[in-house]
Amino acid sequence: MQDNRITVVYGERPDEMTLSLLNAVNLRDDIPANARIGIKPNLVNPTPPEHGATTHGGIVETLIVYLQKEGFKDITILEGAWTGASTKEAFKKLGFEDMAKKYGVRLIDTKTDEFLMKEYGGIEIEISKTALELDYLIDIPVLKGHCQTLITGALKNMKGIISDREKRRFHSLGLHKPIAILNKIIKADFCIVDGICGDLDFEEGGNPVRMNRMFCCKDPVLTDSYIANLMGYDPEEISYIKLSAELGVGSDEIEKAEITELNRTETKTTPSPSRIVQELAKVVKEKDSCSSCYANLIQALMRLRDSGEITKFENNNIAIGQGYRGQTLSCPGIGNCTALFTSHVSGCPARTMDILEYLKDY
Ligand code: SF4
Incomplete structure (x- = not known):
């Protein structure tokens, strides 16, 4: 799969939209046979996706059905909610617990996982052992804003695979640099962005803005550069995107992206965050x-x-x-x-x- 390809679909049905994206990019061809596959949604808190903070369960369910149909058997959903919120509550309330049982996939709350220390550029990060053991990681962030970093997407969603203690330390280190380093150590192999109704100001939701779109891309840096663009920012304005590109995690050259829209919609514009x-x-x-x-x-x-x-x-x-x-x-x-x-x-x-x-x- 080409790294610079961004595939966009518009609509209101997460399940149908997900399947359109997966078929359009032939995801199965990108995954090694017998791979241990991880699915990392954004369940920052236990609020329903309509509040604008969390990934629609229908995206994850459709992805699991697709992967199992293609013969992939080793699938794990993993996430750690933000500090102060319970991942288990989010799993239960948002239907992930039932989904895992129904399809026989593993469900890991990374807050209670084992952690391994990994180092890059003199910074050590405590990362979930389960995440590090995966062969192929699918990152499913929500297209939304963040009150400190302006946007949050694929790169920042990876914070869900580190310990709560590490999440706090990330903030003491200025957030942007450790996010870039985390992605240098462990990089998503494929990103599916839930842009159906994200909150453009707050990562925890509450002010959802209906955007009725999803897109996918192999490169997490390009994914976030596209999100930045959709929200009216230059990727250069988001420090962790710039730093990730400098570290070689991916490309922030959105002008070089090959963007394919699978369908058309009347409501294509993405409203800017209110600032x-x-x-x-x-x-x-x-x-x-x-x-x-x-x-x-x-x-x-x-x-x-x-x-x-x-x-x-x-x-x-x-x-x-x-x-x-x-x-x-x-x-x-x-x-x-x-x-x-x-x-x-x-x-x-x-x-x-x-x-x-x-x-x-x-
Ligand atoms: S800023 Fe301080 S008080 Fe607030 S959550 Fe972080 S460590 Fe706790």
């Missing part, structure tokens, strides 16, 4: 915060904006992140990392409602 996050983030001074904690703060700030109370906070006034550990500042602090501040809201991650109450009373 509301960047606006809200002006009152935040962030130093290496974890996604879940930061997203909860942004959600609380949205509510404060709605009630007009955000105006009492000045630019760069609210502190969040691991970079504040041990510091004794007098500004508002979010999360246990700011426990030594004059005042702070506790939690790791801090909960949206607790942050909201704390900031309202501040």
Whole structure:
């Protein structure tokens, strides 16, 4: 399969759309015989895909049926929800537990897997043993935005195969570089992007935007470059895409992609993210915060904006992140990392409602 090929399908039925993509690219020809195949959806939290955060189960189910029909027997679904959420709850609520039983495939919560340390460029990363033992990895991210990295796609979806401890450390290392290195160590072999109704601002969903599309591509860097483009960004603006391309994980030269659309639709444009996050983030001074904690703060700030109370906070006034550990500042602090501040809201991650109450009373 050509690395620079992007195949797009429009519609509202994840099962039909998935099958069209798989048949169009002849996925079976790309997978070695008897391969141990891994399927990595995005189940960041236990919310239904209609909320804009998680992969539609119909995509994974259609893929399993396709692979089994083609004679592939060793199939594993693997995922680790973000810190503070339960993967098992997501597996159960979103139908993955039943799906695994029905088709006799393995279901691995990477949070409780064994981990192996792998190193590249002087950075060691603790990665799921199951993921490292696979022969062929199929990455199924949701086309959505992220309040820190602007977009999240195939490259960042790989964070689901590292431990929670490592997820926190990724944020202390600035997120972009470790994401690129993780993908240098273990790279997806094929990506299917669920762009049916992603949230263009928040990785945890809640503001879904119907886009009615899916696409697939062999190269995860090109996959994310295309997502960036669809959301109105230059791939160069997303540091982890640029760094991954520099490390040779794949290509960010979207202009060289060969894009094939399998059908036509009336609703082809992808709405841009509202950029509301960047606006809200002006009152935040962030130093290496974890996604879940930061997203909860942004959600609380949205509510404060709605009630007009955000105006009492000045630019760069609210502190969040691991970079504040041990510091004794007098500004508002979010999360246990700011426990030594004059005042702070506790939690790791801090909960949206607790942050909201704390900031309202501040
Ligand atoms: S308090 Fe927040 S930023 Fe600090 S480690 Fe916990 S989740 Fe991460």
